[in-house]
Amino acid sequence: EVQLVESGGGLVQPGGSLRISCAASGFTFSTYWMHWVRQAPGKGLVWVSHISGDGSRSNYADSVKGRFTISRDNAKNTMYLQMNSLTAEDTALYYCMGWSRTSGGQWGQGTLVTVST
Amino acid sequence: DIVMTQSPLSLPVTPGEPASISCRSSQSLLHSNGYNYLDWYLQKPGQSPQVLIYLASNRASGVPDRFSGSGSGTEFTLKISTVEAEDVGVYYCMEALQSPHTFGQGTRLEIK
Numbered sequence: 572e573v574q575l576v577e578s579g580g581g582l583v584q585p586g587g588s589l590r591i592s593c594a595a596s597g598f599t600f601s602t603y604w605m606h607w608v609r610q611a612p613g614k615g616l617v618w619v620s621h622i623s624g625d626g627s628r629s630n631y632a633d634s635v636k637g638r639f640t641i642s643r644d645n646a647k648n649t650m651y652l653q654m655n656s657l658t659a660e661d662t663a664l665y666y667c668m669g670w671s672r673t674s675g676g677q678w679g680q681g682t683l684v685t686v687s688t
Numbered sequence: 689d690i691v692m693t694q695s696p697l698s699l700p701v702t703p704g705e706p707a708s709i710s711c712r713s714s715q716s717l718l719h720s721n722g723y724n725y726l727d728w729y730l731q732k733p734g735q736s737p738q739v740l741i742y743l744a745s746n747r748a749s750g751v752p753d754r755f756s757g758s759g760s761g762t763e764f765t766l767k768i769s770t771v772e773a774e775d776v777g778v779y780y781c782m783e784a785l786q787s788p789h790t791f792g793q794g795t796r797l798e799i800k
Contacts, residue, residue, distance in 0.1 A: 606789070616729075616737065616780055618789040630787040666736060670784060674749070675727045675742025 573597045573677040575667050580682030587657050591682050593650040593667030598677075600648040601625065604670050607641065607652050609663035610681075619665070620652065634660075657686045690715050690783050694792035702800045707768040709795045711781035716761045717744075725785035728757055728766045731794075732777040740779075741766065773799055 579591035593605070607619040620641040622629040629641050640653040650667060664681040691714040701707045717724045724744035729737040739748040741757035744764055754769040768775060776799055781792040 615778075615794045616731075616782070616791045618782075618787075618791065621787055621789070632788050672723070672743065675739035675746075676729065676737075676782070676784075678736040678738065680736050 573669065573674075575669060575677060575679030577665065577667050577679045577682035580665065580684045582685045582687065583657055584688055585658055585686055587686070588653070588655045589657065589684060590651055590653045591665055591684065592652075593679060595648045595650070595667075595669060598669065600643075600669075601645040602671070605641075605643060605650045606668040606670060606676070607650075608666045608668055608678075609661075609684075610666070611663045614663075616666075617663075622650065654684070657684075659686050662686045689788055690717075690786065690790050692781055692783055692790050692792040694779075694781060694795050697793060697795055699795055699797045700800045701768075701771045701797060703773055704770050707771050707775075707797065709766045709779055709781075711759075711764045711766070711792050713762045713764075713783055715785075717764075717783055717785045718761055719785060724760050724764070725783060726757075726759070726764050727782045727784055728755075729780045729782060730775075730777050731780065732774075735777075737780065742784075771797070771799070 574596045576594045606621040620631045622641045638656045643650040666681045667679045668676045670676045693712045695710045717726045726744045728741040731737040745757045778794040
């Protein structure tokens with residue numbers, strides 16, 4: 572069974588940094604493109620970033636480009652999102668999603684990031 | 689960027705009746721490999737999204753067969769043959785063809 576568990580969310584001040592993680596199990600992690608998707612309170616789903624199975628390719632939404640960095644450690648079956656220069660607009664529930672052509676997207680339960688004084 | 693447009697945005701349905709949601713993309717989602725890179729997700733109240741349909745018409749594991757997906761290119765449809773109370777929530781389409789990946793605005797299904 573595919574399992575994705577996010578962690579590392581919390582309260583951070585504007586301009587601050589935070590690193591969130593996604594621990595994966597139940598599938599061959601290195602073969603999946605992995606994504607971060609966020610959802611602001613009461614709003615829809617917004618794609619943030621993705622990284623290829625071997626970690627060599629990644630891309631970002633314009634709203635986070637230059638501030639967020641996605642990475643993965645296939646030996647630890649874990650993906651990360653380093654978030655810098657955070658603003659109130661980054662406040663959201665951050666989901667990790669593993670996507671494959673044979674199953675579509677599998678989602679974690681999310682980790683809440685709140686940017687506030 | 690590909691723009692995904694869903695309709696309707698609100699869908700009240702009587703249990704036992706069918707329901708249909710449309711999703712249109714601003715660019716074709718047909719890959720050279722023959723697959724349409726369009727997924728459907730359901731987010732039930734208080735839960736994470738869950739995949740219903742991937743690559744336009746493939747029902748995900750464990751998804752009831754009352755859910756079906758169809759379409760190609762830029763026009764796609766999710767159909768529920770007979771709505772049940774447990775189907776309430778927000779339905780999203782998502783293009784998986786190219787980044788930035790985009791979602792539709794969401795369709796909120798409610799029971800009459």
